[in-house]
Amino acid sequence: MIKIVALGVVALALAAAPAAALDINSFRAQNRLPPLSSSAMLSGLAYSHARGLASRNRLDHDGFRQRMVGSAGAENVAVGCADEDCAYRLWAKSAGHRRNMLMRGVTSYGLASATAENGRRYWVLELGN
Numbered sequence: 550m551i552k553i554v555a556l557g558v559v560a561l562a563l564a565a566a567p568a569a570a571l572d573i574n575s576f577r578a579q580n581r582l583p584p585l586s587s588s589a590m591l592s593g594l595a596y597s598h599a600r601g602l603a604s605r606n607r608l609d610h611d612g613f614r615q616r617m618v619g620s621a622g623a624e625n626v627a628v629g630c631a632d633e634d635c636a637y638r639l640w641a642k643s644a645g646h647r648r649n650m651l652m653r654g655v656t657s658y659g660l661a662s663a664t665a666e667n668g669r670r671y672w673v674l675e676l677g678n
Contacts, residue, residue: 570634573650573658576641580651591659595673599663602671606624622677628669632662636672652676
């Protein structure tokens with residue numbers, strides 16, 4: 550009887566545990582693609598753009614070509630997520646953003662967020678080399 554109760558407790562604990570957080574490399578691994586390296590440069594570019602989005606209170610890709618000069622790459626933007634797991638899950642549900650995260654030929658990424666005065670959080674993912 551004790552074994553059955555113990556198994557029940559373990560099953561309940563597993564059922565209540567949140568799903569593993571999604572990030573770029575776990576998402577790529579799920580799709581049999583190699584991991585990307587975190588890039589301080591791309592993270593800086595992502596942060597700069599996230600701050601710009603937050604100050605403008607809108608999503609855009611203004612200046613993307615200038616940010617990624619000399620590198621093949623892509624950019625995902627989002628608003629409203631409290632954490633990066635939410636942003637990645639949002640992008641994974643969108644065909645274009647999903648395609649960016651599964652892009653072949655990129656080796657690095659940078660992720661950043663910034664919060665607007667109204668409390669909305671903006672996210673930017675830069676993918677490149």
